[in-house]
Amino acid sequence: xxxxxxxxxxxxxxxxxxxxxxxxxxxxxxxxxxxxxxxxxxxxxxxxxxxxxxxxxxxxxxxxxxxxxxxxxxxxxxxxxxxxxxxxxxxxxxxxxxxxxxxxxxxxxxxxxxxxxxxxxxxxxxxxxxxxxxxxxxxxxxxxxxxxxxxxxxxxxxxxxxxxxxxxxxxxxxxxxxxxxxxxxxxxxxxxxxxxxxxxxxxxxxxxxxxxxxxxxxxxxxxxxxxxxxxxxxxxxxxxxxxxxxxxxxxxxxxxxxxxxxxxxxxxxxxxxxxxxxxxxxxxxxxxxxxxxxxxxxxxxxxxxxxxxxxxxxxxxxxxxxxxxxxxxxxxxxxxxxxxxxxxxxxxxxxxxxxxxxxxxxxxxxxxxxxxxxxxxxxxxxxxxxxxxxxxxxxxxxxxxxxxxxxxxxxxxxxxxxxxxxxxxxxxxxxxxxxxxxxxxxxxxxxxxxxxxxxxxxxxxxxxxxxxxxxxxxxxxxxxxxxxxxxxxxxxxxxxxxxxxxxxxxxxxxxxxxxxxxxxxxxxxxxxxxxxxxxxxxxxxxxxxxxxxxxxxxxxxxxxxxxxxxxxxxxxxxxxxxxxxxxxxxxxxxxxxxxxxxxxxx
Amino acid sequence: xxxxxxxxxxxxxxxxxxxxxxxxxxxxxxxxxxxxxxxxxxxxxxxxxxxxxxxxxxxxxxxxxxxxxxxxxxxxxxxxxxxxxxxxxxxxxxxxxxxxxxxxxxxxxxxxxxxxxxxxxxxxxxxxxxxxxxxxxxxxxxxxxxxxxxxxxxxxxxxxxxxxxxxxxxxxxxxxxxxxxxxxxxxx
Numbered sequence: 001x002x003x004x005x006x007x008x009x010x011x012x013x014x015x016x017x018x019x020x021x022x023x024x025x026x027x028x029x030x031x032x033x034x035x036x037x038x039x040x041x042x043x044x045x046x047x048x049x050x051x052x053x054x055x056x057x058x059x060x061x062x063x064x065x066x067x068x069x070x071x072x073x074x075x076x077x078x079x080x081x082x083x084x085x086x087x088x089x090x091x092x093x094x095x096x097x098x099x100x101x102x103x104x105x106x107x108x109x110x111x112x113x114x115x116x117x118x119x120x121x122x123x124x125x126x127x128x129x130x131x132x133x134x135x136x137x138x139x140x141x142x143x144x145x146x147x148x149x150x151x152x153x154x155x156x157x158x159x160x161x162x163x164x165x166x167x168x169x170x171x172x173x174x175x176x177x178x179x180x181x182x183x184x185x186x187x188x189x190x191x192x193x194x195x196x197x198x199x200x201x202x203x204x205x206x207x208x209x210x211x212x213x214x215x216x217x218x219x220x221x222x223x224x225x226x227x228x229x230x231x232x233x234x235x236x237x238x239x240x241x242x243x244x245x246x247x248x249x250x251x252x253x254x255x256x257x258x259x260x261x262x263x264x265x266x267x268x269x270x271x272x273x274x275x276x277x278x279x280x281x282x283x284x285x286x287x288x289x290x291x292x293x294x295x296x297x298x299x300x301x302x303x304x305x306x307x308x309x310x311x312x313x314x315x316x317x318x319x320x321x322x323x324x325x326x327x328x329x330x331x332x333x334x335x336x337x338x339x340x341x342x343x344x345x346x347x348x349x350x351x352x353x354x355x356x357x358x359x360x361x362x363x364x365x366x367x368x369x370x371x372x373x374x375x376x377x378x379x380x381x382x383x384x385x386x387x388x389x390x391x392x393x394x395x396x397x398x399x400x401x402x403x404x405x406x407x408x409x410x411x412x413x414x415x416x417x418x419x420x421x422x423x424x425x426x427x428x429x430x431x432x433x434x435x436x437x438x439x440x441x442x443x444x445x446x447x448x449x450x451x452x453x454x455x456x457x458x459x460x461x462x463x464x465x466x467x468x469x470x471x472x473x474x475x476x477x478x479x480x481x482x483x484x485x486x487x488x489x490x491x492x493x494x495x496x497x498x499x500x501x502x503x504x505x506x507x508x509x510x511x512x513x514x515x516x517x518x519x520x521x522x523x524x525x526x527x528x529x530x531x532x533x534x535x536x537x538x539x540x541x542x543x544x545x546x547x548x549x550x551x552x553x554x555x556x557x558x559x560x561x562x563x564x565x566x567x568x569x570x571x572x573x574x575x576x577x578x579x580x581x582x583x584x585x586x587x588x589x590x591x592x593x594x595x596x597x598x599x600x601x602x
Numbered sequence: 603x604x605x606x607x608x609x610x611x612x613x614x615x616x617x618x619x620x621x622x623x624x625x626x627x628x629x630x631x632x633x634x635x636x637x638x639x640x641x642x643x644x645x646x647x648x649x650x651x652x653x654x655x656x657x658x659x660x661x662x663x664x665x666x667x668x669x670x671x672x673x674x675x676x677x678x679x680x681x682x683x684x685x686x687x688x689x690x691x692x693x694x695x696x697x698x699x700x701x702x703x704x705x706x707x708x709x710x711x712x713x714x715x716x717x718x719x720x721x722x723x724x725x726x727x728x729x730x731x732x733x734x735x736x737x738x739x740x741x742x743x744x745x746x747x748x749x750x751x752x753x754x755x756x757x758x759x760x761x762x763x764x765x766x767x768x769x770x771x772x773x774x775x776x777x778x779x780x781x782x783x784x785x786x787x788x789x790x
Contacts, residue, residue: 015620015621016620016622016623016695016702017702017704017705019704019708019709021675021677021688021689021692022621022622022677022688022691022692023677023688025621026617026621029620029621072789076785077781077784077787185780185783186780198754198755198758199755199758199759199778199779200778200779202730202731202734202755203710203775203776203779203781203782203785204779204781204785205734205785206785207665207697207785207786207787207788208785208787208789210660210661210663210664210665211664212663215664215665215666219666219734219735219737220735220741222734222735223735223741223742223743226731226735226743226747226751227747230747230750230751230754456780456783456784457780
């Protein structure tokens, strides 16, 4: 009877969630229909089923479904999460490509092709991006800002500005949404002294692996991990002496100092390399190659450094290595952006195209190094490990390193969108090729990682890393460029303005002539430009964050209290002999538990 | 249903969509695979497929729990683990992407309950660990390790201290491992 009071969608979901055989669910559904019909409650079952149709339609559009299923079947869910992440990034870039092409590039090509000086096309341009590509629509300089006067009039400046702004806003919203959903689903507050290690290992048995050898491999791994966790439990009982603890702490400190020193050193090296005029003239490819080499070698040095440290649990080791790699990559990107935004605009004409070309070169060289990495790091390493030095063994697929490489490349691509609207073409091609190459290399060369622990939480961490510092950094850089930097005078859609943001001012001024559009100007002047608006937003966001964390802790306490009540009820029910009646009778109890868990996952 | 090329009637299809977590594609695929299994069944036609035939599916062939899965989802009176089409859909629905944590943990509990008595006692846990670890001597847990492991497990999850893990305690433990939902999955 309580099913009747729910809405149609909630009722369907509740019936599906009943842990009964099919025929019993069917009976319950029929009786609820009869009651509803008798009470003349209107419901919209068809509408809900149509939403299901959308879900099935989406399934048709999913590319790579068979490949992904094969990968999951052989290597498990954690390796699959890398490929799903890659596919997700591909969707971002495809969307950017489509809107940039439709709204910015096509009008430019159709109405005002801006090729003033055509130099010959030599193959090297694919690597360096200069020369022939200079004046094409690949880079910022290829667009001009005149309003296209043919009917209908098309304001190129506004189009450029709004397309990029809309894309970045949509990206941000989508990232925040994914992050909050992933956080809600996967992040578990560790309360209580026991870690639940044994249960966690047993319950994370991957049912989606179907390959027999992989299952055998997983079984062996699980046995080893269970034995390790047993011996860890025994060791935990021996407390560490004070001198041991000081020794461990000083080793940790030393390792951190070395890592930060390496990161700072790389940043400084790149800065001097970039500002040295002779080296710059010698080869434009020198800087990208050095950056990619640093990205390749320094993480290896980091893993070497981490061998001197001893960690209490393997998860801490993974997180700390991720943090160090992120610090390295973000400091490199930070130095490069600092150089591009502070020194380049004053010294180079058409500086936006120059920045676009630098980003293009960085992406291409990064791609080449990725290909080399697959060949040397996985193929040759496999050959060496199986034929020459047997003790090395088959290489493991390092998920963290691969995902961080993806995040780094995506940050570069996002930085480059403002300066080179067609850059997503390259990123899309690159991601396509990397997907297939990684899949082939995986099947031929690698084995799944041994420690699969907490794959879901690491997923959340990766999405959070994509949002901050990656996306937020890009957003602040683009905002700084648009707000305060003077666009170059000779090229680009914003030539002649003080800052690109002045297009908005010009547009709102021109709108004032049309009284019907006054509301736009009103919104702009009074809301978006007022400090009160931002103050209100910050107030709301702080209040939300203030109230979420205490409420989660409070829910934990509530859960413990209700669980106590549950066990008392269970004790009374335990006299029941057979299983089935217990299920029906304890539906009250399972309803209570369902409420508990549903409320904690809201 | 029956016959090699019979199509699923539309009203049945929408009923299955409403009562399970599967999408239309998944139901049609399940129907196709189930019909193929029925055709290969020797002997007189019946609407149930025997456990041995279900075990020939590539998704279940090497699964360490295939016998328990068939027994849990079977509604056969003869308790032989044979599945009708609705049982098969129940199986796929519980293992699907969109199934709730409550359904998955409920069925996981029943699958791990090897003696079907409604609780996970030390014998069930021992059988569970043995199914999930290797069969070779060097990977199998020794008797001492097994006892230690089971006492650790009971210490972590047995709240009412009765020596067994019941459904609510199991679901409480499951709620603390977020990997469970993504790994308790079988896709055709």
